Amino acid sequence: MFAMRNDALDKFDLKLLELMQQDAQRPVAAIAEAVGLSVPACYRRMRRLRASGAIEREVAVVRPKTLGWPLSMIVLVTLEREDTRTMDAMMAQLRAEPEVIEAWNVTGDFDVAVKMIARDMESYDDTVRRLFLVNERVRTFQTLVVIRQLKDGSPIPVAAD
Known part of the structure; x- marks a missing residue:
């Protein structure tokens, strides 16, 4: 997969990426509210960011x-x-x-x-x-x-x- 170009990301995508880097386990409803999107719209964007490679992976970081x-x-x-x-x-x-x-x-x-x-x-x-x-x-x-x-x-x- 190829990562999305930065200019293909709008303000909602950028906010999603910022919030998901802070806590990828945060409920979609909470992320949607913080970003200002409906839950289905937020979920679609998150899925697109993953599929495009903009989100490389989500892992648990263990000490x-x-x-x-x-x-x-x-x-x-x-x-x-x-x-x-x-x-x-x-x-x-x-x-x-x-x-x-x-x-x-x-x-x-x-x-x-x-x-x-x-x-x-x-x-x-x-x-x-x-x-x-x-x-x-x-x-x-x-x-x-x-x-x-x-x-x-x-x-x-x-x-x-």
């Missing part, structure tokens, strides 16, 4: 500590080569790793940034050895251990025209 993952790290990786085959293989490996919860191909001094979690430093070390130390695709990597999360996955700002 890693709740499930026994108290450590978070950002790992910055420089690859041995900057070609499509190397990047595709690295990203496939990262996607398959449960401890890797986000990964990005980035610009600058590093090629890949990885957000990962660990149960303890020993399990982190095991994962890093497997993913980066013995990986022929990796030239260097640097780990930043997260001390405290200052801001979590915040809503995307909704621009009002």
